[in-house]
Amino acid sequence: xxxxxxxxxxxxxxxxxxxxxxxxxxxxxxxxxxxxxxxxxxxxxxxxxxxxxxxxxxxxxxxxxxxxxxxxxxxxxxxxxxxxxxxxxxxxxxxxxxxxxxxxxxxxxxxxxxxxxxxxxxxxxxxxxxxxxxxxxxxxxxx
Amino acid sequence: xxxxxxxxxxxxxxxxxxxxxxxxxxxxxxxxxxxxxxxxxxxxxxxxxxxxxxxxxxxxxxxxxxxxxxxxxxxxxxxxxxxxxxxxxxxxxxxxxxxxxxxxxxxxxxxxxxxxxxxxxxxxxxxxxxxxxxxxxxxxxxx
DNA sequence: AGAATAAAAGCACTTTAATACTTTTATTCA
DNA sequence: TGAATAAAAGTATTAAAGTGCTTTTATTCT
Ligand code: FES
Ligand code: FES
Numbered sequence: 001x002x003x004x005x006x007x008x009x010x011x012x013x014x015x016x017x018x019x020x021x022x023x024x025x026x027x028x029x030x031x032x033x034x035x036x037x038x039x040x041x042x043x044x045x046x047x048x049x050x051x052x053x054x055x056x057x058x059x060x061x062x063x064x065x066x067x068x069x070x071x072x073x074x075x076x077x078x079x080x081x082x083x084x085x086x087x088x089x090x091x092x093x094x095x096x097x098x099x100x101x102x103x104x105x106x107x108x109x110x111x112x113x114x115x116x117x118x119x120x121x122x123x124x125x126x127x128x129x130x131x132x133x134x135x136x137x138x139x140x141x142x143x
Numbered sequence: 144x145x146x147x148x149x150x151x152x153x154x155x156x157x158x159x160x161x162x163x164x165x166x167x168x169x170x171x172x173x174x175x176x177x178x179x180x181x182x183x184x185x186x187x188x189x190x191x192x193x194x195x196x197x198x199x200x201x202x203x204x205x206x207x208x209x210x211x212x213x214x215x216x217x218x219x220x221x222x223x224x225x226x227x228x229x230x231x232x233x234x235x236x237x238x239x240x241x242x243x244x245x246x247x248x249x250x251x252x253x254x255x256x257x258x259x260x261x262x263x264x265x266x267x268x269x270x271x272x273x274x275x276x277x278x279x280x281x282x283x284x285x286x
Numbered sequence: 287a288g289a290a291t292a293a294a295a296g297c298a299c300t301t302t303a304a305t306a307c308t309t310t311t312a313t314t315c316a
Numbered sequence: 317t318g319a320a321t322a323a324a325a326g327t328a329t330t331a332a333a334g335t336g337c338t339t340t341t342a343t344t345c346t
Contacts, residue, residue, distance in 0.1 A: 001144045005304070007238035014249060027322070040306050047324065060313025061321040093261075095150035096286060106157060106273035106282040107264060114260035118236075121253040130249035139249045143239060148334070170292070183336055190294065203343025204291040291344075299336070306329070314321075 001118065006083040009045045011035040011141045013079055016055060016067045017131035025064030036142040045083065052082035067127070076130065077122040089119035144261065149226040152188045154178040154284045156222050159198060159210045160274035168207030179285040188226065195225035210270070219273065220265040232262035 002010075012031050019026045032042040046065050050057045054074065055067045080088060092099035093111035101108065133139040145153075158177050162169045175185040189208050193200045197217065198210045223231060235242035236254035244251065276282040 002236070003303075004238060007236070010250075011237055011248075038305055041304065043323080044305090050324090057323060058313075059311070059321085059323045061315070063313065063322050065323085093145070093150070094154055094284075095147060096283065098286075103286055104282050105154075105284070106277060107153075107268070108282065110260060110264040110268075114257040114264075117253060117257035117260070121250060121257070125250070125253075134249060139247050139251065140239065141237075141248070143241075143246055146333080181335055184334065186293075187335090193293090200293060201343075202291085202293050202341070204345065206292050206343065208293085287346105289344100289346080292342090294339100294341070296339080297337085299334105301334075302332085304329100304331075306327100308327075309325080311324070312322090314319100316317105316319085 001088065001115075002080060003084050005041065005045060006080055008035065008037045008041065009049060009079050009083045010076055011037075012042055012045060013049065013055060013067065013076070013127055014131050014134060015141055016065055017072050017127045018134050020067055020069075020072065020131075025058060025062070025066045027064045031065070034141065049079065049082055052078070054078050054082055072128045072131070073126050075123055075126050077119075080122055089115055089122070144231065144258075145223060146227050148184065148188060149223055149231075151178065151180045151184060152192060152222050152226045153219055154180075155185055155188060156192065156198060156210065156219070156270055157274050157277060158284055159208055160215050160270045161278050163210055163212075163215065163274075168201060168205070168209045170207045174208070177284065192222065192225055195221070197221050197225055215271040215274070216269050218266055218269050220262075222270075223265055232258060232265070 012035055015031055015034050016026055028039055028043045028046065031046070032039040046055065046057065049055045050065070055065055055071060057063070057065050090099060092105055093107050093115070094105040096105050099108065099112070134141060155174050155178055158174055159169055171182055171186045171189065174189070175182040178185075189198065189200070192198045193208070196214075198208055198214060200206070200208050233242060235248055236250050236258070237248040239248050242251065242255070277284060
């Protein structure tokens with residue numbers, strides 16, 4: 001459903017948000033190490049997310065990436081749409097050019113049900129929602 | 144979730160099953176045209192499926208691919224496992240190396256719910272189940 | 287037996303995603 | 317002001333998925 005890059009993006013943002021408490025910015029290196037991803041890939045991803053106003057960046061010493069209070073209230077679908085585009089949760093499970101109930105593929109009914117759950121998940125959970133359990137040690141970003 | 148190749152495989156097999164009625168074998172060309180996919184790709188896919196005993200083939204004139212009565216009773220998870228492997232419905236939604244409820248990622252709960260629906264769909268629907276509505280013109284394999 | 291047919295098999299090419307590297311620009315701090 | 321820092325931006329490489337082509341093998345039909 002989501003590309004590898006996109007999954008990495010979600011984890012990176014959640015990590016950033018969990019860092020927010022401390023008030024410090026986070027650098028590419030720190031983030032990539034924490035979520036166990038390639039430094040270069042993470043750099044590119046964060047660049048894109050800054051462009052889409054999902055997060056912010058500051059250049060120079062003591063610079064890095066950070067996420068504002070407002071931005072933390074975004075739902076995580078914003079991350080997905082910035083990386084994989086707006087169509088991810090609209091696609092047909094068997095690859096028909098368009099998913100539609102009037103011209104459905106053989107698995108449309110059940111597939112749509114599942115896809116809608118995921119779409120709802122991404123469209124309703126905010127960054128802060130997902131970062132809390134990470135801070136509490138209930139959920140994890142690597143391993 | 145599923146690779147493009149895998150989606151093509153499912154459609155090819157459903158088409159084959161819907162052809163079964165006529166008792167004739169279907170050639171690569173015919174199948175690929177019907178499901179609107181590359182001839183070469185379909186050839187490779189069908190080869191793999193024959194190796195996994197999902198379908199059968201006969202070489203030579205009046206040869207082609209066909210699916211037996213028994214094979215039509217398989218669930219479509221067999222197709223998926225032949226192409227994309229057995230892990231597809233076990234993977235973490237955020238790319239953690241293992242999806243587990245004791246070491247979950249932040250979206251585990253909802254994601255697992257959706258993934259289980261899809262897994263159940265593929266594990267319970269048989270080829271014949273999905274080919275019937277196609278024959279009746281209720282669902283489609285292309286478009 | 288021999289010609290024709292059609293899948294099997296192996297190899298080569300293309301495209302895309304992912305990763306790596308390099309240069310530039312903005313910022314801080316001594 | 318200038319050195320150091322860190323992201324931005326652009327380019328190149330690698331890896332994987334998908335597609336295309338060619339040869340081989342098995343089968344049928346004349
Ligand atoms: S048409 Fe295939 S999932 Fe809706
Ligand atoms: S751990 Fe991520 S989906 Fe289960």
